[in-house]
Amino acid sequence: MNETIEGILSHYSVREFTDQALTKAEIDLLVKSAQAASTSSFVQAYSIIGVSDMALRESLSEIAGNQPYIIKTGQFFVFVADLSRHHKIGEARGVATDSLSSMERLLVATIDATLAAQNMAIAAESMGLGICYIGGIRNDLAKVAELLRIPDYATPLFGLTVGHPTANSAPKPRLSSELVYHENQYQEKTMDDFIQYDNTIRDYYSARTGGNRVEGWTDQIERGLKHSTRLDLKSFLESKKLGKK
Amino acid sequence: MNETIEGILSHYSVREFTDQALTKAEIDLLVKSAQAASTSSFVQAYSIIGVSDMALRESLSEIAGNQPYIIKTGQFFVFVADLSRHHKIGEARGVATDSLSSMERLLVATIDATLAAQNMAIAAESMGLGICYIGGIRNDLAKVAELLRIPDYATPLFGLTVGHPTANSAPKPRLSSELVYHENQYQEKTMDDFIQYDNTIRDYYSARTGGNRVEGWTDQIERGLKHSTRLDLKSFLESKKLGKK
Known part of the structure; x- marks a missing residue:
């Protein structure tokens, strides 16, 4: 390398x-x-x-x-x-x-x-x-x-x-490459495919926070969906004459 | 380096x-x-x-x-x-x-x-x-x-x-950094600011094509504006439920 x-x-x-x-x-x-x-x-x-x-x-x-x-x-x-x-x-x-x-x-x-x-x-x-x-x-x-x-x-x-x-x-551990890289055609995943990665991320946060943060990746994504922000971006871009059509 | x-x-x-x-x-x-x-x-x-x-x-x-x-x-x-x-x-x-x-x-x-x-x-x-x-x-x-x-x-x-x-x-010569990098606030440029770069790019193409292609950067951008394509992208993205709002 x-x-x-x-x-x-x-x-x-x-x-x-x-x-x-x-x-x-x-x-x-x-x-x-x-x-x-x-x-x-x-x-x-x-x-x-x-x-x-x-x-x-x-x-x-x-x-x-x-x-x-x-x-x-x-x-x-x-x-x-x-x-x-x-x-x-x-x-x-x-x-x-x-x-x-x-x-x-x-x-x-x-x-x-x-x-x-x-x-x-x-x-x-x-x-x-x-x-x-x-x-x-x-x-x-x-x-x-x-x-x-x-x-x-x-x-x-x-x-x-x-x-x-x-x-x-x-470095923070990423999704396993099987979840991101697809050969020739997209292969859809199920929630079960994320279990192992959730464990990895839970361990990662736990180790770095002395056990204070215990959260898997899917939990983090769920939290992000619940608190979605910046929903005014489209109108801002349009005001700058971008992405209008 | x-x-x-x-x-x-x-x-x-x-x-x-x-x-x-x-x-x-x-x-x-x-x-x-x-x-x-x-x-x-x-x-x-x-x-x-x-x-x-x-x-x-x-x-x-x-x-x-x-x-x-x-x-x-x-x-x-x-x-x-x-x-x-x-x-x-x-x-x-x-x-x-x-x-x-x-x-x-x-x-x-x-x-x-x-x-x-x-x-x-x-x-x-x-x-x-x-x-x-x-x-x-x-x-x-x-x-x-x-x-x-x-x-x-x-x-x-x-x-x-x-x-x-x-x-x-x-490598192909890029815009001079003064045209791309701004200190603290955006400084708008005029067409005159592109003259030198147009010459650089004209020479670059000319040297590579034995004089067959003689085009400055602003000419290339103008050509791109005249032949704009992919104007259906917004509707495709919306069909994939992306960028709708």
């Missing part, structure tokens, strides 16, 4: 960092790594906002549910699905741009932004830095878009906090 | 492979690498279909616009945004599952699937394999879903072809 795959398989999310800021050279290398990812038909339909301003970080942290690792970190990045450059080009050339509001284009921009983000995450970890994705900014995307001055035809998707970790941890 | 970042920065898409199939050990390692990626609130909302069946590959290639590198390759993977496991858990526990049809959940599953895919892509390249993402399967997702027996609450997103390349190539 090579160094790159070893790094990939050692991933865990980091939620406590020193306050050491990333250097400009580190940020440049991370952005360059992000940009090297594949992009659908070369559209490069994303932008990255690096948030170093502490007042902005505090506002974003509040939106995400008061996560301190958005403030105390090396750098906080926001990944943006961005078709606004394409809109500008269409306008300048007198070409119809209404297709930018299609679901296809929203997915293309979301996929482009995510490929870039994961490149950055892997690059950061290979440099000895820790990372955590922050979906919490979707608690109030309208506010995030206002704070970061995101134009129409673009939307923030998630944050990525990158910094110097204060401690080490270990 | 370490080996992992060197690999990331050397990426280019490969569109011609030998017919040497990936081994089971290689596929296992690629799937394990994919699964090691971050996942939103640990929902693991994706599946991967490995298509080795030649008749299926031929059908998928036809859908994608007759791309031979879907057929002649080491393995062809289809990445699926997959909330069907969550739906099954909700049903078994008697919990409402209508939130799975929200735009938030569609984005979460799309982001999860894409993070996993990019892990696989980087792992594959580190093993000396070549990769190419295949958005072309979105030309007819209903047909792809039928061929691969994708259930409700799930949708194919894109393919990833992985194999032994027949030749080497070199």
Whole structure:
């Protein structure tokens, strides 16, 4: 197994960092790594906002549910699905741009932004830095878009906090590959197929919390269904002229 | 610069492979690498279909616009945004599952699937394999879903072809980082900001085609706007109970 795959398989999310800021050279290398990812038909339909301003970080942290690792970190990045450059080009050339509001284009921009983000995450970890994705900014995307001055035809998707970790941890066990990987055609699973994994996850949480948290994966998913949030996302995206048709 | 970042920065898409199939050990390692990626609130909302069946590959290639590198390759993977496991858990526990049809959940599953895919892509390249993402399967997702027996609450997103390349190539120049990376707040660009990059891309295509293709990036984007496709994606997703609200 090579160094790159070893790094990939050692991933865990980091939620406590020193306050050491990333250097400009580190940020440049991370952005360059992000940009090297594949992009659908070369559209490069994303932008990255690096948030170093502490007042902005505090506002974003509040939106995400008061996560301190958005403030105390090396750098906080926001990944943006961005078709606004394409809109500008269409306008300048007198070409119809209404297709930018299609679901296809929203997915293309979301996929482009995510490929870039994961490149950055892997690059950061290979440099000895820790990372955590922050979906919490979707608690109030309208506010995030206002704070970061995101134009129409673009939307923030998630944050990525990158910094110097204060401690080490270990990867969390994933679903067994038989539950995720299918040969040639999708094979539907039954609840029984999750029993073993539920036990694994129950043991994992129990060991990490001294027995305080005893919850299987299916329990966690059930809890998520009971407390579903961010149901205003569709109307926000439509206000940004995205995914409308 | 370490080996992992060197690999990331050397990426280019490969569109011609030998017919040497990936081994089971290689596929296992690629799937394990994919699964090691971050996942939103640990929902693991994706599946991967490995298509080795030649008749299926031929059908998928036809859908994608007759791309031979879907057929002649080491393995062809289809990445699926997959909330069907969550739906099954909700049903078994008697919990409402209508939130799975929200735009938030569609984005979460799309982001999860894409993070996993990019892990696989980087792992594959580190093993000396070549990769190419295949958005072309979105030309007819209903047909792809039928061929691969994708259930409700799930949708194919894109393919990833992985194999032994027949030749080497070199990375394609990206937008300059100033056009993609913003400090603290989004800075809108003007058409003038793209002039230099247009020249770079024009030279790149010209050099690779012996002067036959002379097109800047903005020209390419303009062409894409004129020939927008896949405008039926929203209704397909809704038929799979995804992104409806």
